[in-house]
Amino acid sequence: MAETMTASPAAIRSSARSHDNTLLSVIFLIALWLSLALAITFLMTLIVTTAIDGAGRFDGALFTEYSSQLSPETTGLRAALLGTIWLMVTTALLAIPIGIAAAIYLEEFADNRRWYNRLVELNLQNLAAVPSVIYGMLAVAIFALVGVDRTAIVLVGAVALGLLILPVIIITTRESLRAVPREIRDGSLALGATPLQTTWRQVLPSAVPGIATGTIIALSRAIGEAAPLLIIGVAVTVRFDPDGIMSSFTAMPLQVFNWTSESRDEFKIAAAAGIIVLLGMVLALNGLAIYIRNKFQRRW
Amino acid sequence: MNRTSLRRAALPSLVALTVGLGLSACGGDSEGDTTNGTEGGGSETLSGSVAADGSSTVEPLTSAAAELYQEEQPDVQVAVGSAGTGGGFEAFCAGKTDISNASRPIEDDEAKICDKAGIEYTELQVATDALTVVSNPEVGVECVTTEQLKMIWEPAAEGKITNWNQVDPSFPDLDLALFGPGTDSGTFDYFTDVINGEEGASRSDYEASEDDNVLVDGVANTEGGMGYFGFSFYEENADSLTALQVDSGGGCVEPSAETAADGSYTPLARPLFIYVANKAYADQPQVASFVDFYIDNLADVTEAAQFIPLNDEQTQETADTLSQLQ
Numbered sequence: 350m351a352e353t354m355t356a357s358p359a360a361i362r363s364s365a366r367s368h369d370n371t372l373l374s375v376i377f378l379i380a381l382w383l384s385l386a387l388a389i390t391f392l393m394t395l396i397v398t399t400a401i402d403g404a405g406r407f408d409g410a411l412f413t414e415y416s417s418q419l420s421p422e423t424t425g426l427r428a429a430l431l432g433t434i435w436l437m438v439t440t441a442l443l444a445i446p447i448g449i450a451a452a453i454y455l456e457e458f459a460d461n462r463r464w465y466n467r468l469v470e471l472n473l474q475n476l477a478a479v480p481s482v483i484y485g486m487l488a489v490a491i492f493a494l495v496g497v498d499r500t501a502i503v504l505v506g507a508v509a510l511g512l513l514i515l516p517v518i519i520i521t522t523r524e525s526l527r528a529v530p531r532e533i534r535d536g537s538l539a540l541g542a543t544p545l546q547t548t549w550r551q552v553l554p555s556a557v558p559g560i561a562t563g564t565i566i567a568l569s570r571a572i573g574e575a576a577p578l579l580i581i582g583v584a585v586t587v588r589f590d591p592d593g594i595m596s597s598f599t600a601m602p603l604q605v606f607n608w609t610s611e612s613r614d615e616f617k618i619a620a621a622a623g624i625i626v627l628l629g630m631v632l633a634l635n636g637l638a639i640y641i642r643n644k645f646q647r648r649w
Numbered sequence: 650m651n652r653t654s655l656r657r658a659a660l661p662s663l664v665a666l667t668v669g670l671g672l673s674a675c676g677g678d679s680e681g682d683t684t685n686g687t688e689g690g691g692s693e694t695l696s697g698s699v700a701a702d703g704s705s706t707v708e709p710l711t712s713a714a715a716e717l718y719q720e721e722q723p724d725v726q727v728a729v730g731s732a733g734t735g736g737g738f739e740a741f742c743a744g745k746t747d748i749s750n751a752s753r754p755i756e757d758d759e760a761k762i763c764d765k766a767g768i769e770y771t772e773l774q775v776a777t778d779a780l781t782v783v784s785n786p787e788v789g790v791e792c793v794t795t796e797q798l799k800m801i802w803e804p805a806a807e808g809k810i811t812n813w814n815q816v817d818p819s820f821p822d823l824d825l826a827l828f829g830p831g832t833d834s835g836t837f838d839y840f841t842d843v844i845n846g847e848e849g850a851s852r853s854d855y856e857a858s859e860d861d862n863v864l865v866d867g868v869a870n871t872e873g874g875m876g877y878f879g880f881s882f883y884e885e886n887a888d889s890l891t892a893l894q895v896d897s898g899g900g901c902v903e904p905s906a907e908t909a910a911d912g913s914y915t916p917l918a919r920p921l922f923i924y925v926a927n928k929a930y931a932d933q934p935q936v937a938s939f940v941d942f943y944i945d946n947l948a949d950v951t952e953a954a955q956f957i958p959l960n961d962e963q964t965q966e967t968a969d970t971l972s973q974l975q
């Protein structure tokens with residue numbers, strides 16, 4: 350039964366490619382290609398026009414200067430780039446250990462007949478679909494409870510983004526753990542290792558490529574988020590380097606957002622260049638994820 | 650080009666000011682805990698942070714002030730947000746910011762929240778904006794009266810006033826395509842208040858955007874297009890838009906830096922403010938120093954950010970208000 354199930358889609362595909370030349374299937378195939386081409390055309394148009402708009406500003410000043418009202422022709426992303434790096438590192442340090450630990454508990458140790466484990470599981474699925482703005486509000490509320498008024502700091506931003514990507518990290522980590530064959534665990538246990546040793550020395554190392562990929566994809570989602578940062582009141586004009594997790598800061602999406610709403614053309618050009626830089630950062634993160642997956646993936 | 654020469658001109662006056670401000674700063678804030686007294690001779694290096702948020706219209710102005718200020722106090726970290734006038738007051742009255750930028754005066758219910766939280770503040774007018782009513786150049790209308798504006802924008806016009814010639818028979822037979830800011834904007838609040846007679850009362854069947862560049866594009870590219878936004882967005886796009894003169898009973902007046910400053914462009918010339926938290930000003934020397942610098946150099950700051958400067962009378966008034974705080 351399982352055999353025929355897995356074989357059938359491949360069979361259908363090969364028949365569509367070589368044997369099935371009825372008019373209807375050809376039209377259908379063309380329609381599929383057209384929808385794909387349409388989507389890619391729009392995407393490429395956006396990227397290319399943005400790159401052309403920003404072409405004048407891919408210079409050193411874009412990276413080394415602060416945002417400037419006095420000399421808009423050399424306005425730069427320095428504070429935003431550094432702010433985004435601070436934000437991403439802090440987010441990763443907060444979310445990754447907690448996310449992986451939670452996933453290991455749920456996958457390896459939790460008894461899912463217990464109601465509280467099932468409740469956690471249900472909530473995880475729902476949390477992954479919550480709009481990002483809500484996490485910003487949550488972070489502000491948490492810090493208001495402990496008496497922090499000035500919420501426009503790296504730590505609060507990182508908590509908001511950390512909460513945002515936590516469900517994604519947990520879900521992808523659980524999937525990578527599940528992909529580690531049962532036999533590895535059984536073998537380890539049979540040789541006298543405790544469940545903790547088995548998880549720590551066998552299961553977790555085998556799952557690292559999947560965990561790393563999922564985590565990086567989650568971070569590359571967080572890097573482009575503006576909404577939760579707007580909610581915590583992150584500044585848009587910052588002319589100093591952030592110097593710690595309690596420092597005020599600005600981030601790439603907000604800087605770009607701010608520049609696009611300026612009246613002077615120099616800022617719009619810089620905004621277009623900023624969009625391409627942010628796109629480059631996201632692509633670099635995704636590229637890293639693909640590299641890690643290809644390099645370290647094991648098959649059993 | 651203009652800006653570069655301006656900067657050059659501003660520099661000597663800045664140097665002179667550095668000395669003057671250093672001296673005055675020495676007087677009031679010697680006991681602040683964020684102050685690092687360094688070299689003697691009357692100059693003092695401050696550190697610490699200043700948080701400002703509020704109107705996105707005023708944000709470039711406060712950012713320009715922060716940028717000029719940085720040349721003399723490089724260690725003070727001034728962060729400026731643009732949450733909008735309303736959002737700014739919300740944060741300000743919760744004690745999250747030291748300075749709130751505003752494109753309209755604080756409202757009663759906002760002031761109540763501040764009172765309740767024990768936040769005392771001082772209102773300082775820092776610049777003037779000529780709220781500009783623009784049309785697509787093809788329309789060919791040059792002047793509108795405030796009554797005609799009300800006729801177009803009041804809630805009763807919704808669905809009824811759809812053609813320019815309904816407003817005045819001499820206007821062309823063209824469909825009205827209206828563009829305006831969204832309801833969160835201080836610009837919207839101000840316009841509806843002075844034109845429609847009630848803050849927030851507006852027809853709602855117009856193209857709304859919080860991004861003024863979208864409004865500019867809309868009016869410039871739509872036949873029969875009309876909209877309103879801050880003067881700087883008209884100034885940057887003067888070749889593709891027509892700014893309508895406004896007649897409030899005393900003849901047609903065109904929006905410009907001069908007519909806004911001398912008060913003849915009524916009622917759409919509007920004051921722009923910063924609100925300073927009195928406690929932050931008193932307790933944190935870097936906040937006091939920044940605000941003093943901002944107001945003392947207001948002419949340079951408004952010019953650098955290409956805003957319409959205050960006239961002499963208004964400048965004096967702002968300086969007097971500040972001196973009461975000192």
